[in-house]
Amino acid sequence: MTPTLHPRLLNGRAGDPAVFVEAMHAPGAVLFDCGDLSALSTGHLLRVELLGVSHAHMDHWADFDRLLRPLIGREKTLQLVGPEGFAARLHHRLAGYTWNLVDRIPADLVFEVTEAGAAPPFPRARFRLHTGFAREDLPPVTPEADGTLLRLGRLGLRAAPLDHGTPSLGFALAEDVHLNLWRTRLAERGLPTGPWLATLKRAVAEGLPDDHPVPVFARALEAAGAPVQPLGALRELVVATPGQRVAYLTDFADTPANRAVAVELARGADTLFVEAPFLAADAAIAAERMHLTTTAAGEIARAAGVRRVEPFHLSPRYLGREAEWLAEIEAAFGRPLNPQAA
Ligand SMILES: [Zn+2]
Ligand SMILES: [Zn+2]
Known part of the structure; x- marks a missing residue:
């Protein structure tokens, strides 16, 4: 079957995490995290219709302004999904700029934010350019029976919080049958x-x-x-x-509760993007920083039965040791990470 979803890691395995997902059947794109968007052209940025932000650590959120800038002057609604308290963070972010002359801009830019907390209903809020991005609360939302929180054309998004000392959302994107x-x-x-x-x-x-x-x-x-x-x-x-599935899991501790949530989101994914910052020998550091090891990432991928694994968030301390790092993940996964390349 020809793949219809084309996800790609923007900044390599060691750069700030960000995944851009294009669908063959629709112009809108989905973006997970925005710590560094320098790899995306303005044309790509303008196509983003759904932005999932795992959590607000800088490496996942710092480059939001690069997306915001070209959207000013465009008639557009962008859906954002983030963890608890995310609408307030977006509000603060937008409040960092002066918007006094926006009534001269004919096109309105609208952000609709959903906070995927521990249990529904999930709060929603809207911020529009024409009001200088004043907060408007929207009715809270309860996901569909299968967990789908938002739809973008033929794509459905699920999100669930993982524990990283702060909630960090894992995401799953599924195409309709x-x-x-x-x-x-x-x-x-x-x-x-x-x-x-x-x-x-x-x-x-x-x-x-x-x-x-x-x-x-x-x-x-x-x-x-x-x-x-x-x-x-x-x-x-x-x-x-069945439609294609992509999962994006980053920044969470290796705990049984997190593994259960992660496996549930990633189950049957065609491509799983999963963080694996630390080598197995550094499990103590991984635990202290509330991140995964290679072994944990590979085991989660195996338990979820995913087809292809794209590990990322490799710690810079392992510069030059990428082959060793990949081998550890592959050993825990039990198969080649990328069946097409094998
Ligand atoms: Zn991170
Ligand atoms: Zn983090």
Whole structure:
């Protein structure tokens, strides 16, 4: 299957963490963390529609202004998701500038912030350029049954706090199921192609019962009075392929509670971006700094059954030892980190 989600680590394995995710089917991009966005062009920055910030340590949040600057003068709503108290941090950040002449700028820029805390409902707030980014509280939000907190087109975002001495959000981005038609089966059964197939796909996607009637017709003008077949007899025409999944997990201590949350977010991910700042021999330092070791990162990836692992947040103390570092993660994962490269 052709990958439709294209996530990339912006600053290499040792740079400030940031992952930019593009989807083939939509112009909007998703960004996780913004400690250093110098790798993104203005064109890329303008496409960001959803920004997830794990926590407000500088290496994850310092370069927000690089995203903010080109957005001034654009009509745009940007969704932000951060940990508890994040709306106030964004507010302080925006209050660091003077906005007295913004009423001369015709386009309004809107930030909508969701704070993913320990338990829903999650507080939301809005800040708009035209009010000088005064805080407006929005109704709190409760995630969908599967944990989806926000949707961007065909992408759903989940977020959950991990303990890093402060809450640090882990993120999972999942594409909706793809529904494809089995054209040969359609031909074998002598059924026409046409707009009715969209209705059929929608009925499958919505999980309607087998006795749900589906009208079969070739042209829109034949819809009224078209012969009807029960959904159960037509299901074999639609093939459901799971969408792609990307998880981003950074800055958390190796505790059983954190592992459980991390594995749940990363389960079945096509690509897991996971921090692994310290070598296994430095587990005591990792514990003291509330970060993972290579072993912990690899074990989390294995427990979650992910396909590909992209480790990052390598501590600068290991300069020149990247091969050794990768080997430790791979040993704990039990397979090549990148099956395509192997
Ligand atoms: Zn960090
Ligand atoms: Zn941190």
